[in-house]
Amino acid sequence: MDDTSRRTAMKLGGATLGAAAFARSIAPLTEWVPTLSSEEFLQKHYKELSREEMETVLRRVEAMTLEEYGAEVTVQDIRPMDGVQFGYALNLSTCVGCRKCAEACHNENNHDRSTNQSYIRVLEMTKGSVSLDLSSVEYDHAVPAEDKYYMPVQCHQCDNAPCVTACPIEATWKEADGIVVVDYDWCIGCRYCEAACPYHARRFNFTKPEIPAEEINPDQAYLSNRIRPVGVVEKCTFCLHRTRVGRLPACLEACPAGSRVFGNLLDPKSEIRWIIENTRVFVLKEDVGTQPRFFYFFDS
């Protein structure tokens, strides 16, 4: 045995021992968090995955959904389109407060059924007032009620997003088309982002989401509507699994009042641009400096 092969043998032996020791050392962790496989524990941050590694992750998420929920789904990694900056506008003059948008979000984005989870809260406001603290989300009477107006609130995809700044581990960030996303496999569930958001737009999965297999939307994306794990924060992504392939968001299509308008802010002929240029537009809590991509407007 010459020196080189002895060195190789020692390296190999050392590597084997090291790998075994590492596997052993993280074993208690996987037992402590029963929902976390060692593949997930060792998974890189979303942005650091190569195409091949991303494929492996997507297939694993699909397999886990089949195993845990009994549903065959397709999970894709859908990236932003070049030359597209998304914007959303909502007409407060026509919204009737029916919450069809919240229901559509619930179904489209595979939310937990028992909590009626949704990325949209509809605030019932008193005409003449913009006091959010006097608003109600639990109203249960025919709408629109006398002397009330309705303000649906969801993620504003802020250009200066406090939730992104608050995250201690870069598990949430703003993408090239303006959508703020979460790597649900990287999030540690500290909920700093939820506290930082002035729009109460983020949700925390206190329990494992429960959805009957036949109700699961199988058209899924890694960064949007795949079923989120327990203990992570989730948020509206403007339905990126739909909008990044040209479709309108689910909440917009569900609106019976036609109050919602979505499009590309860089397209001067788009509906969203016409609204910003020609109607009375405001952003919620402009004074906190978040620079939202979500605009409220009124009929002239």
Added chain:
Amino acid sequence: MSSLVLLLALVACDRGYSDPSRELAPAAPAGEPQAITIRKPPAVGVWKAPLSDDPDRDPDLPESATCGTCHGPEPELEIVVEPGEPFHTNIEVEHGTLTCDHCHDKDRTLLREANGTKHDFSEVAQLCAQCHGPTAKAYENGAHGGMNGYWDLSQGPRTKNNCVDCHPAHAPDFGQVMPVHPPRDRHMGNH
């Protein structure tokens, strides 16, 4: 000190994509923009008889008819309506102070603007626009009326509603509905 500066620089630095080709979607081939289809009512107005599915109903009476069937210059059917008989009971007009002749041509087969311009029923939006100018302008620019399909017409078509999809012409007020999907947040303690 220098290591602290380095650490701060690292923290402040956004994490980039290890594989830059993953950052944006590959450009889609630019196709011809697809169509925006505006839903339209039938060109001819149709009146549907009340209780047309009632088995005790006189079978000789028509279940539905075009407006011109009875009102036209040469009615196809001769229907005798006794004065006072509740015939048009399913047409309740709650549209400001408007009456039939404000929108309908004399023989009821066409719609008629105040200036005499006539339209098929399928062009109802033209008629509504004569009074509802600002709303019509918002509608034309996509800020009113709702839509389905694709925001990006290079990837797929879009469908838009017309006025009477949401606002029945005779009683256009949207009315009240019961809200769906109430929130059941944990702090509300009701789940």
